[in-house]
Amino acid sequence: MAVTKSIIILVLFVMAALLVKPVMGGTLYLSGSPNLSASISGTNEFSPNSDVQISITIQNTGQSKDKLVQSGITDRDDLPTTAKFLISTLSSGNAPVSIKTDPVMLGDLAESSSAVAQYTVKILENAEGGTYILPLMLNYSYLSSASQYNDATMEYFYQSKEITLDIPITIKPEVVIDVLSAEPEHITAGAKGYITIQVKNSGTAHGSQAIVVLTRNGDSPILPVDDSVYIGDFPAGSTATARYKISVSGRAEQQSYPVDVGVVYLNAEGDSESTREKTIGVPVGGKVNFAIVSPPAAMHPGNKKEILVEYKNIGGSPVYSAQARISAVDPFTSASDIAFIGDLQPNESRVITYPLGVDRSATIKEYGLDSEIRYRDALDNTHISDPMKVTVDVTATEGIAIILTNPIYLSIVAAAVIGIAYLAYHYRKKKE
Incomplete structure (x- = not known):
């Protein structure tokens, strides 16, 4: 009987143990903060006088190394390594560019994660070749500490931070042209004429075996007859002159019409390059009439x-x-x-x-x-x-002209004149 009672007590004890919920431990992070880095996704080499899209990847490599796990600690909603309310702002610094995009709001960036900010950037027309730094300013806040007052109450303390990262870009040295003058010679609608163009290399690259190319602009009535003039070496800062024969459609009016001018050349590596075309106006005289x-x-x-x-x-x-x-x-x-x-x-x-x-x-x-x-x-x-x-x-015919232009009337007049002359002749004979 005593053994049976002992077994019952043991079973009740086990059942009670199974019904009791164990106390779970929470995690307390003792140190850690965001660690942000940034780099351009894709190429970072761009040409002068171009509009480009630059994608910058921002990576958070922050880690919480020290943590305490024990009962009575409530898990935090935020981690100290999360960059909260992250705002990314790209500026031009000393680079020959113009940033067209406003600051980008990226939200929260947790540890071991990344976000991409896209920017529209204008590379200026006369930008010199070389490597430049674009400052990227990152504004965010992070959890610096927290206090637990009881099992249900936590107080969080956040700290704001601003860091600036360097984003390097490379601007390729290129030939960039300016059209200094365009002198027309006898250009009229429906005829052929000539135009003499002077171009300048305003870029930073030396062009070899350069050719100045004149092309029709859209449906302009000006059509180049000779469209390519070889000018050879085209150093930075130099000028060259090219003369072209052109034909003007008969539908042209007395006004200016566009043509496009560009240069094809070999760069320092021997690769063929083409400048961005410049559009110029050519005055056309009215059609000869x-x-x-x-x-x-x-x-x-x-x-x-x-x-x-x-x-x-x-x-x-x-x-x-x-x-x-x-x-x-x-x-x-x-x-x-x-x-x-x-x-x-x-x-x-x-x-x-x-x-x-x-x-x-x-x-x-x-x-x-x-x-x-x-x-x-x-x-x-x-x-x-x-x-x-x-x-x-x-x-x-009117008046005397009727007689003078009519052969019948002229015959009658002639006969009358002859008759009168005959009568006059016989009259003088009789008197004699």
């Missing part, structure tokens, strides 16, 4: 006469060795349909004559005879003008 400013020529059916036609240069450029031509079609005829005009400056006019005849059966009305001018420009290129109309007003 003519107008007939004389009044309509008046003729009667059966007439043959020289008509006067006045041609005027209403374009913006002079013309040389101009010749006018008229198309004499039925009911008109002409012994010579070409007349020499000579040289005409803008707004200058000249009167020429055409021998013209009109058939007696011509309808009484106003006629328009096609006329055009063949001329040479300042570069001795031959052109033909747009067609013009020489107006001839054929009107009915």
